[in-house]
Amino acid sequence: MDIVVCIKQVPDPDYFSQIVLDPVTKAIRREGIPLIMNPVDRNAIEAALQLQERFSGKVTVLTMGPPQSREALEEGLAMGAEEAVLLCDRAFAGADAFATAYTLAAAIKEFCPFNLVLCGSETVDSGTKMVGPMLAEFLDIPYATNVRAMNFVTEGICLAETAIENGCMKVELGLPALITVNKAINEPRIPTVLGIMQVASKKLLMYGANGLGVPPEKLGLAGSPTRVASLFDFKQKRRLETLRGDPQHVASKAVAKLREWHAV
Ligand SMILES: Cc1cc2nc3c(=O)[nH]c(=O)nc-3n(C[C@H](O)[C@H](O)[C@H](O)COP(=O)(O)OP(=O)(O)OC[C@H]3O[C@@H](n4cnc5c(N)ncnc54)[C@H](O)[C@@H]3O)c2cc1C
Structure with a gap:
């Protein structure tokens, strides 16, 4: 199973x-x-490595970002990914x-x-939370978002548990597919010293806009249908009120106050 993370x-x-x-x-x-x-x-990445351990195949880590994003890719390689791809070009900014x-x-x-x-x-x-679903649409493949557990019944079929408000939904996906995972899915491994040493011998490929064969007007700011219209500081105010009395009375008064303030 070849997996791109x-x-x-x-x-x-x-x-x-x-x-x-930057205000400008x-x-x-x-x-x-x-x-x-x-x-x-x-x-x-952890989910990909566990699948690779079960089904074999290749794990590739991919990012679009400035040159220093290479460090994140190297961390992915140190965790165990086989290859890394960095998309780096001013045209992507x-x-x-x-x-x-x-x-x-x-x-x-x-x-x-x-x-x-x-x-x-x-x-x-x-x-x-839009990159995963939009990416799936551009790749024309099915997707599941906010997945907290994946059960591959075969190498080609995944039962994904997606977390929704007050519960979860089980979705069956036939591969190729895209899944966005949340933190409940696993405990990521920490790169070992050997893993870190192996990074130097792994492939980290870098591509710019020219290599993609897409029109420049589809990339970066030019290809972005949204613009930041304005920026402002969001000042958080705290309300403070001290309640005194016996604990039971104070507790019910506190609940009433929280309801009144629409905090619960
Ligand atoms: C109008 C506008 C202008 C912006 N201008 C800038 C800017 O000038 N500079 C800037 O740094 N940011 C800018 N941003 C933010 C930037 O566009 C987003 O960070 C980017 O689109 C990814 O979206 P997200 O962080 O919300 O990803 P989400 O959808 O929340 O991310 C979900 C997942 O998608 C994947 N993912 C997200 N981004 C990448 C990536 N780059 N490479 C690989 N995988 C990825 C990861 O797996 C991530 O966990 C701008 C945003 C808007 C709306």
């Missing part, structure tokens, strides 16, 4: 309070903010979720034969 490098959430948005370009100013692999994308999915789909069609594409359910920075 889409991963994205994102600012480390521990440093979110230091993130500044409306993009994140990344200077000084450490970057990590989007956390749930590590679960997607400013892509919204639609243009991102379009570009990833073009690269997968061109360079990555697959039975299964895995993504994270959402990123911690933009978090539109």
